[in-house]
Amino acid sequence: xxxxxxxxxxxxxxxxxxxxxxxxxxxxxxxxxxxxxxxxxxxxxxxxxxxxxxxxxxxxxxxxxxxxxxxxxxxxxxxxxxxxxxxxxxxxxxxxxxxxxxxxxxxxxxxxx
Numbered sequence: 001x002x003x004x005x006x007x008x009x010x011x012x013x014x015x016x017x018x019x020x021x022x023x024x025x026x027x028x029x030x031x032x033x034x035x036x037x038x039x040x041x042x043x044x045x046x047x048x049x050x051x052x053x054x055x056x057x058x059x060x061x062x063x064x065x066x067x068x069x070x071x072x073x074x075x076x077x078x079x080x081x082x083x084x085x086x087x088x089x090x091x092x093x094x095x096x097x098x099x100x101x102x103x104x105x106x107x108x109x110x111x112x113x
């Protein structure tokens with residue numbers, strides 16, 4: 001109880017009491033019976049408020065299709081992609097290039113050690 005008084009005193013001293021609306025209000029959707037909170041400014045419950053609001057979706061900007069040559073040495077396959085960061089024609093080439101890089105790093109590490 002003392003915590004509640006302290007909280008109320010703090011709110012009153014700040015001058016920022018939350019807005020209150022009529023208590024006992026019900027959702028405005030037909031057939032819906034939940035009682036809305038006195039702090040809720042909407043006239044619908046959370047379920048029907050979402051239904052009334054339009055759903056916004058982000059659309060990806062369309063990117064132009066490019067013809068690119070695989071970056072792995074020894075593979076000269078040209079492929080079409082709309083992703084400017086794609087370097088390899090397939091997962092197989094990507095993994096093979098990774099293994100080649102790891103192999104060369106191990107060789108360098110052995111020479112240094």
